[in-house]
Amino acid sequence: MSATMRPIRLLVIFLLATLAFSAMAIERTFPASTLRGKLTITSYPTVTINGNTLRLSPGSRIWNASQLTQIPNSLGTDTYLVNYTLNAQGDVDRVWILTPDEASQKIETQRNSNKQ
Numbered sequence: 001m002s003a004t005m006r007p008i009r010l011l012v013i014f015l016l017a018t019l020a021f022s023a024m025a026i027e028r029t030f031p032a033s034t035l036r037g038k039l040t041i042t043s044y045p046t047v048t049i050n051g052n053t054l055r056l057s058p059g060s061r062i063w064n065a066s067q068l069t070q071i072p073n074s075l076g077t078d079t080y081l082v083n084y085t086l087n088a089q090g091d092v093d094r095v096w097i098l099t100p101d102e103a104s105q106k107i108e109t110q111r112n113s114n115k116q
Contacts, residue, residue, distance in 0.1 A: 057091035
């Protein structure tokens with residue numbers, strides 16, 4: 001490897017690492033219709049939120065605290081503090097498992113009034 005390629009390669013690695021760290025710091029925004037509750041997967045597709053039995057919609061998505069999609073059965077029977085939305089049929093269609101920082105914020109401050 002030539003002497004000029006080594007600094008360029010290190011610079012590229014540094015820039016990629018910087019981009020990766022800045023992506024982790026992105027603040028999530030939630031639709032204006034977002035609700036908050038304690039979710040437990042009971043028997044897929046049935047869930048319990050705040051003591052109410054609901055269903056996950058066929059195309060529902062669950063994002064964990066790292067903003068990665070989660071398969072409902074992988075959550076087990078634990079209870080999670082979540083933000084969620086309902087579709088027109090009253091089924092749960094989007095779920096975000098909250099980080100401790102997000103959980104400490106009021107839902108009203110997290111809702112994005114420009115996004116549905």
